[in-house]
Amino acid sequence: GKMCCLFINDLDLDAGAGRMGGTTQYTVNNQMVNATLMNIADNPTNVQLPGMYNKEENPRVPIICTGNDFSTLYAPLIRDGRMEKFYWSPTREDRIGVCKGIFKHDNIADEAIVKIVDTFRGQSIDFFGALRARVYDDEVRKWIRGIGVEGIGKKLVNSKEGPPTFEQPKMTTEKLLEYGQMLVQEQENVKRVQLAEQHLNDVALGDANADAMKQGNFYG
Template sequence: MKDGYYIAPAFMDKLVVHITKNFMTLPNIKVPLILGIWGGKGQGKSFQCELVFAKMGINPIVMSAGELESGNAGEPAKLIRQRYREAADIIKKGKMCALFINDLDAGAGRLGGTTQYTVNNQMVNATLMNIADNPTNVQLPGMYNKEENPRVPIIVTGNDFSTLYAPLIRDGRMEKFYWAPTRDDRVGVCKGIFRTDGVPEEEVYQLVDTFPGQSIDFFGALRARVYDD
């Protein structure tokens, strides 16, 4: 629990282990820099990430899919490097940090034949691959120094990583975690949603069991609809 909100144990375990591994020096073990959390829409991936970050005392550098496209070619790739360096500077000062990219597949993936695949899509994929391969040597255009920067764990969320460039999501670069909340997870989240309304625990169980196929955000929308009525 964090501020009355439920954190799924499996989700927290995966995120904490990934971040911790990236700050440790493990002999002869290649640790993937990127953790890709994927799953159905409205399952609370981003919110769970925020809760885990808050519990760990991490204030991540956040990017969204909308920043991965620009009228200027190369701008999004440069922005990723800048944000990564910002996070590295925070780590250099002795605080934990991470780079958190929401909905990566929406900004850098191929979404069917109707979507234009631009130079920026290519460069975002290539930049993330390059950073994953050389996490301690991330340079900005026009600024080349030999000094190494600290390693920054990258966490990305998405609905379908098969739309991304295949070499980016291979195991050495990205560790993938499929998030599908269990019944206990859904009950825990619903308790957090309805906690201020005084809904009895058995009724929360009943509600979750009545709508077994619905996503997490359905229950938030349901509560809002009750207030509408």
């Protein structure tokens, strides 16, 4: 056979092995994913398909997983000995290098990329991908406004003119910085909403305690 490895992206999210909180249902799929990974970790040379009992050993295949929050994973799965964990925090040079790759087809000067990275130094790598996508999203919105919402179906489904084409949008440092500030503002709005919801939950919990304490019981 050929050398290979198994790569699982976002194990804590898309792969279905993570726990998102009390509102997320723990399904049979979650259990199967965790059980399979646990079995492979404990017996890496004896991986069996359902209904098969082959005594012949298999070559070990390395499994590489990525994720943002491994604390949501099944605790025994990430125990030392089953999983080797590495934490990567990109440096300024790493961020600049990644952003050069993100904007490599958009004719953005290296000096402009450095300025953008330094302006939004606290942001994740995904932020800069979203920044580029925002420019292209605006071009799509302009196209929709030009033909009208009611005309989208005719342009996309069985159109004699073929699928719509878009010219590559012109990106400038000023436009990217402006869009970046808009994304930061959206992040702040989300934080405020989350804080407001937490405050309301705390107030509700306080009211519940106030009523319950009269009866000698309260919620902790």
